[in-house]
Amino acid sequence: MHNSSRNAGAAHVSPRKDAIKFSILVGLSAIFVDAAIAHGLLWENDPYWTYWITKTFLITTVFLFGTAFLGIGIIPGLVLTAVHTLIFEIYYQWLAPVGLPRELDFNHLWITGVPVHFLAIFGGYLMALWLWRRNHPALEAERGETWRFVVYGLVTAVMIVANDGILTQLLLLQDFPGITFFVQHILIAFVFVCVWTAYAGAGPTGWTVGALMLALVWTTYAMYLGPRGLLFEEPYYSGYRDLWWLSFSGGFVSALIGW
Structure with missing residues (x-):
């Protein structure tokens, strides 16, 4: 029973x-x-x-x-x-x-x-x-709903990163951060968008808070773990102004638009 x-x-x-x-x-x-x-x-x-x-x-x-x-x-x-x-x-x-x-x-x-x-x-x-x-001895995920969900997460992540590439990297920082930078940001954004959407839900409030948190995650990762310049240059890191005044604000707006 x-x-x-x-x-x-x-x-x-x-x-x-x-x-x-x-x-x-x-x-x-x-x-x-x-x-x-x-x-x-x-x-x-x-x-x-x-x-x-x-x-x-x-x-x-x-x-x-x-x-x-x-x-x-x-x-x-x-x-x-x-x-x-x-x-x-x-x-x-x-x-x-x-x-x-x-x-x-x-x-x-x-x-x-x-x-x-x-x-x-x-x-x-x-x-x-x-x-x-x-x-979960008898539970099998419903693939129909799940695959549509992860495709949504991937497309959203790519759109957000593309927006960030144009707004933050090209316009605000005026610097190409390297291929590795974009690969890392897509990985982080995909997992984050899926987790956030599943638990916080959709809607203006969820998207706004999610965009803010994703920008914070990106900025924190870049501060401690994410160098710029690779694949074609020696790695270098962003300074305080570039991280918190430009990258954070640009990432927030990019995520808000892409989401």
Whole structure:
């Protein structure tokens, strides 16, 4: 009787929120296995905080978007882990701002890096899947609603970043921040827009507060973790005026328009 009531209540949980919670669980589990096993036990190195946080956003993005189309399970996990590994190795070699990517050779990136990262991320996925199914034994996300939701999140994120590129970077700062900058901002914006929309809802108030919070997240990330200039220049960081007077205000307006 108790289990039936619990499962009946679970059936009314928004599939959007389920997809988000599962993807965040995968992101945290996978980055933990990557840190503990891949970089700790096998490679004995630390790629610094920019790597850890940006990669967590990348994992969450890939699995949130992919889970909406493929669902939750072993086979979807294998497919999405392979997709993530390919995207990550490309980012790792050409776009990553600090740490190991500029020190590793082809062998460490593509020969040993691919299988190690694949196994680490898939190990994290399996741990997340096990935890998820212990708490959602009979629940399967409604893909029809979920894939439309993540497509909305991706399109909105791209529009916001495009607005920011024109308004903030081109007009206010008059500087091209680099390809890595835009990749990082899209990853952050996609996860943020999906989470915020699922929990805060739509409407003028939700959009306004969400735009303000996204601008704050972007500015904080840029202050501590997000250098400018890459891929074609040496990385450099914005100063106080550029961050808080120009980037923050420009990001807020860009998000408000794009949302």
